[in-house]
Amino acid sequence: MNKRAKGKLLVSKVVKLLESWGWMVEVCRPRLMFIGPGRVIQKEEDFFGAWDIWAFRKEPEGNFVTRLIQVSTIENLSSKKKQVQNFPSGYGLQELWLWVSGRGCHFRTFQAGPLGFVETTDKDRILK
Numbered sequence: 517m518n519k520r521a522k523g524k525l526l527v528s529k530v531v532k533l534l535e536s537w538g539w540m541v542e543v544c545r546p547r548l549m550f551i552g553p554g555r556v557i558q559k560e561e562d563f564f565g566a567w568d569i570w571a572f573r574k575e576p577e578g579n580f581v582t583r584l585i586q587v588s589t590i591e592n593l594s595s596k597k598k599q600v601q602n603f604p605s606g607y608g609l610q611e612l613w614l615w616v617s618g619r620g621c622h623f624r625t626f627q628a629g630p631l632g633f634v635e636t637t638d639k640d641r642i643l644k
Contacts, residue, residue, distance in 0.1 A: 539571040
């Protein structure tokens, strides 16, 4: 499995989880690029150049909550932090969901805070 296929598989896993928790989810769509006469390729572009998933949910109080999520593998933690660290705060929850393969495959989640990205260990908070 190549990197692109693996990335799409991980994003689809996160999308299914979020939708099962009641979130409306939008995923970046590929766009066509013309690279020469009669030559077209598809190029993936993240939301705002940093985020794979943009999720929304209406709270019981009537407020909307927004999540911006970057999905990758745990091996890419430092490069993904660098990719999203300059994004301005205050535009929803900013999270990294990193896949840990091997025994007991699972996602580890990191949430942006005033001191950078901190691992989210409270599973109830992840579900909100």
